[in-house]
Amino acid sequence: MILHVKHIPAKQTALAASVASTLVTAAGDGQVQPRLLENLNVHLDWVQYKTNFREAISLRRAVRGEEVLPWIEVGVDLRQVQQESLKTEFVSALNDVADSAQASKKRVYLEPFTPIRSGVIWRFNELFWKHLPLWETASGHGFETALPGGTSDANHPEAIADAVADFWTLLKDLEGHNLLPPEIFALEIGVGTGQRAAAWLNRFRALDRERGTQYYPRIRFLLADYSMATLNRAMEAVSEHRELASFLAVDALDPFKSLSFLRYKVLSIHLTNVYDNLPTDEIVVRDGKLYFVETRAFVNAAHAARICESVGIAPAEFVRTANRLLEVGPQHVLQSNVEQGVKFWRSVWDAIHLEERFVAIQSSLDAPLPPGVKPALLENLIGEGVQNQRFHISSGALESFLNTVPLLHPRGYLQVQDIFVTKFEDYSKMFRGPGKMDGSIVNWVNGALLAEVGAQAGYDVHFAPFHYREGSRTSTLYTTHRE
């Protein structure tokens, strides 16, 4: 058995030592078959998100085609682990290796193994944004209160004032060269409550008046989101600027599809907390070999039974009802009433875990990269010396980026405020998701890969830490044109 301990918070080192000791003892006192121990790697993590898709002890197997490979990985979440039951759970998880059929009976699966980005959790994520008001009514708070700090960094007044000042400077410069277009397009994708757009427009109007330029009436501010509920809310927030604002249903994965008429015309594009909420895949490097992560969502059988009982359906109906929820929404999933439907939705979401398996791939050339991303980029990123690493491909973020930049005016720029892993090696420092944020999903974004992809698309990608709020983990990606 090899024990891997990731960087963990200083306060948790004693816990980590104790857990390690328990595991080593369990391995040494004969409760685990020696054959298993020979191939066993145990990874100790402090999982950042209080709610996530992992269990305290998770077993992961690797496959090559139909063949199950001998090595075994066990993940231990130090945040969730219970010292008193740790040893039993650890031994039990390893016994499941020998009897996977028996292990399966403890779980109700919502899907077969599938690439992460195609998993059912993303349909739940979509459901959240589609039926946001229902979720918020049930939870008693707005979705932004689930964010660290209780509000979106996007709305920070100083950050907005600086962004507006930069934009005004760009316009002034273009005007100086007689290159300012008659219509000045600015686009925000993923508009949240609409507060940022409103604050941006207020500030821009004030600055324009203060400096005596006539840019404000030429602004065409586009608010884009795939959730109509969110757009409706944003519409109210920017009501003062209605004559300049347009509201568009846009898929963040492919803004170009809806906005191709604005090719090379938009001077400023902004996104906050969008990339971390887009589907992603993960790659694992173990002993220098590459694996692609597949998952299947499940709910513990006992937990599923409790949920069924609470909403008055038979346990056998659990999976069918969950699928129906995703198809028709919480209002119609149960005949009883909407509240029960929302209760079912929230309970299932809360109970969902992901079982993982690693699928061997020959090289990074076989990694499922989004269209337009050259496999060589991944090869460059991983390098030759990496033996053990697990990281996101951030498929959705890459796809979104590549389908957004064609909208940029030759002097325009893209700004994305989000949680980025800006150095590849930082993936080994802590767990980077997926986590649950209210009813949605959150993942750190592979900024290092995004920078490589940006360079190949003709943009230098830079990251600046968000310094306006102490303790903020977000940073701002901004693009400059690559010469």
Next chain:
Amino acid sequence: MSLPTLPTTVVGSYSMPGWLERLKTEYFARRISRQELDEIHDAAVKAAIKDQEVCGLDIITDGELRRDNMIDYFAERLPGVQTDHTSKKFYYDFFDSVVRGKLPMASLRLADDFRFLSSFTERGTKFCVTGPHTLVKRIKDEHYKNEEAFAMDLARVMNMELKELTRAGARHIQIDEPYYSGFPEDLQWGVRVLNTLVEGVDAKIALHVCYGNRYGKPSWAGNYRYLFPAILDANIQQLTLEFARRGGEDLELFKENPNKLELGVGVIDVKTHEVETPEIVAERLRKALKFVPPERVFVLPDCGLLHLPREVAFAKLRTMVLGTKIVRKELGG
């Protein structure tokens, strides 16, 4: 060689295959030798020639597949320009190049690449050269301290090279000056430099001006109004401009500024993978013919095809030829 009405050609580059990009980068990582890379280039150029012939182009190029980009191919060869060969990670990046003294007169050996092209095709050929104005924007100057003076010396060195190209048989030379669009205020001296570059060169000289195609996206916005009337003082026979992506509005400039120049009409948008139909190409051509007579019109894509996948570039060229045939027929050809 006689050409049909509305001769078809490319602006210069053909699709750069992904495998060639990787191999070029491998060369910079010192994993393949110069000799191996040269052999790879030869094979790639032959394939590009064949593709252009199969598409039915009347005038073809070597696809510029030997070039890393429009600057370094020249910067590396220009006598007196020092290039830092460790300065790029990806082949398409620019070298850090610098000139620290007066440029000596010496050959750039471009004629070898032209001879290779002409030995593998019976069609008309064209050789494309990045102009001095564009080169001075990318090569750091630590000697002249004046862009025009630097560009003028580049023009003198390159003039000798253009004459060498004509001695090797080049009859159609295209000068690429996309940076005019980024620095329209330079145009007056840009034209003086251009005239020095082409002085005494016995070939048809075309000038290509676009809005940039670096990484397959435009570098600047605006319109071609800035070119007139200054560009009419240039000793060139042809102006090739992009009209497909930007629309044909600027064609009016040829009515407003009567001239005898041939017009290379960009009828293929090289910044999208969507392949035009022959009817769209024909329509774009018909629009141009309202302003310039057919005997002075050449048909091209907006700019180089290097950023397009091979199958897209191929399909676009075929479409361009088919669309041109429609209009030729309408003209009674």
